[in-house]
Amino acid sequence: VTLILDNRDECLLVQEIAEKLDKKALVGFRVSGFAHQGIKLYSRFGFDIEQINEFITAYIGRGKEWDLLECEGLHFHLDGYSASQRSSALLQCINMATALKQTGYAISFIDIGGGILMNYLQDKKEWDTFGERLKQAVLGMGEKVTFNNDGLGFRLEDGNLVGKLETYPFYNELNGPDFVRDILDSKDETGTPLYRLLKGNDLEIRIEPGRSLLAQSGITVAKVAHRKKDSNGNWLVGLEMNMSQLMSGSKDFLLDPFVLYDTPQREGPVDVFFTGAYCLERDILLKIKTVLLQLPQVGDLVIFVNTAGYMMHFFETEAHLFELSTNLLYERENKSPLSPASFRNDAELSRMAKFRGV
């Protein structure tokens, strides 16, 4: 297994483990800070592209401080979904890999991470209309399309619309395999496509698709708990779930849910907002207004589709394999000095209390 390293401390850690195991560790280095259209792309991850060559040649390999690290490749994962930024980053990595090969490092791969765009909408018009109507609503010039007129990133400053939409870009013409092809087909300054440079330099390309592997999969289902009209005249449909079960990095999950109506009626369309079960005002499951064929009844099922990619996993699971944190109860008897023994595991105490029938 190749380990991708992000910083010096990780190099030290892997070197120590390799020493203990008396083995070599195959590693790649995460790189960031690429130049793109005259700006430097910031990332909190990785080694700076301007310093990585110097760093590797100074510390990594035989006779150097971290001699058990065998550098096999370079890696990046960029924030956002720009194909052209990825092309710039890939070209800079190819150049870096070629330079490192010339100094004796057996670089065999470049890993371009994830961020492969997907498309979730049938029609561009849907997306454009939504964007326009959202902006108009924030400007106070049209019907509100979100709860409390949330701009989802847009806001008014001195009467001017500022900011940008901070949701996943749900409509994308360039998506999936075409997105990757676009990166590999892009050219360097001599007009040579990047895939040719990779082939010519015997460099394997690797990808780490996350969301794109899970497109068109996963549903999240919740029962309707209640319906009510708020003081603004909005229908609120309360579900047996909460916001962290439909939460990602995106300001809102804009895809329309489906409702399984137990008793179909002919009421005509109704605008609703879905609300969650937390005691927080902000527990609004979808900030976007949903238009339904009819008002759901208590017990009807609401189905959010395409939720396998991130829609709760950071908040409701042990996504990074750390155990969920434990609540400790502090009991300090007889003014004894503070020690770990003064703390007891709350969950265990309640389990014991249950067992004793308390």
Ligand SMILES: Cc1ncc(COP(=O)(O)O)c(C=O)c1O
């Ligand atoms: C290092 C790395 N690789 C791959 C991915 C997957 O990205 P995506 O789900 O956008 O494809 C992530 C997601 O944050 C990541 O941090």
